Amino acid sequence: MKKLTEQEIQSKLEQLEGWEYKDDALDTSFQFENFKEAFSVMVRIAFEAEAQQHHPEWCNVYNELQISLSTHDADGVTEKDFKLAHSIEQIVDSGE
Numbered sequence: 001m002k003k004l005t006e007q008e009i010q011s012k013l014e015q016l017e018g019w020e021y022k023d024d025a026l027d028t029s030f031q032f033e034n035f036k037e038a039f040s041v042m043v044r045i046a047f048e049a050e051a052q053q054h055h056p057e058w059c060n061v062y063n064e065l066q067i068s069l070s071t072h073d074a075d076g077v078t079e080k081d082f083k084l085a086h087s088i089e090q091i092v093d094s095g096e
């Protein structure tokens with residue numbers, strides 16, 4: 001999978017509110033009501049990540065979830081990261 005240029009990334013980010021390009025990755029963070037809400041979203045993201053064979057780097061502390069998406073094989077951001085980011089948005093939105 002081809003690594004996207006910074007220009008391509010910034011242009012695609014216009015369709016992805018709340019995400020930014022930082023340290024060669026797509027980054028975002030969420031705050032949920034509590035740990036149970038955060039972890040149930042993480043479980044749903046985990047199943048989707050397995051289906052896509054593309055996995056997040058993430059950090060959860062109580063009700064906070066920070067996510068960083070990059071493609072190790074390409075040493076940068078690819079379409080795979082945008083695909084997973086959009087899936088994550090759908091999963092989070094569907095729980096609101």
Ligand SMILES: C[C@H](O)[C@H](O)[C@H]1CNC2=NC(N)=NC(=O)C2=N1
Pocket residue numbers: 053054055056057069070071072073074
């Ligand atoms: C063989 C397997 O598909 C690869 O190792 C996948 C697994 N999940 C992955 N996830 C992420 N985020 N980047 C990768 O390059 C990657 N590679």
